[in-house]
Amino acid sequence: MVPAFDYTYRPPASPGLQQIHARVRDADLLRQLPEVQAIDGLFALPRRVHYVAAECGEFGAFYRPVEAEVVLCYETLRTLYERGQAHQRALGLPDGHPFRYVRANVRFMLLHETGHALVQLLDLPVTGRQEDAVDQLAAILMLRFASLEETPAEVIGNLRLAANWMLSRSTGAYNLDAYADEHALGEQRYFNLQCLVYGTDPERFAGMVEAGDLTAARARVCPRETRQASRAWLRLLLPHLAPGKEVYLDEARRFLDQRD
């Protein structure tokens, strides 16, 4: 029996978070994330990973290595919803936009934290910043394992909402703490993610450069960056496929055999 994931909604103490808790518990939000479902059971992990929605006292999502817990804070859902509303108003987007914004960002955040979990549990080698590496993994998983009902345009749209969130959190006013942080600056994470999107299909996304969503200089290297990140993660993860999941080997080998 291969350990997989489990999903828990911890009741919050704060009265202000009761409604959010009830909503995500009733909707079983953690089981509605297609990429998390797709990789549940995909890898031979040494222990079970727990996906937990909880009150944290602050905004955030994180991985707790001792407990092997990927934690999504209820506070995060509230903040994302508000940001989604502001985004909707600013751009005159349809009514469903705030929920779409929350969902896209929750997917990206939990996949980012899942990346930290995989690095720890599978003892994967990482050189450079782990934060950058797991941002790449989150994007790659969203490109590969989105739900079957989603069009490629919707998948890309979700990634760009995650990029928007990174940019929206940034004030642009930085100090030593920000420069020293283990995460890249919000603007850099934004452009890194845009680059991964652009790199999947430079012709289709030529408009991103024209719109200023990516500089022409960076855009030139994005196809290679996207390919390199995908190949690296694939090679790191393939040896850890769970028994019975060998069906992914052929697809992976075909991808890895493609030369630049």
Ligand SMILES: [Zn+2]
């Ligand atoms: Zn992280």
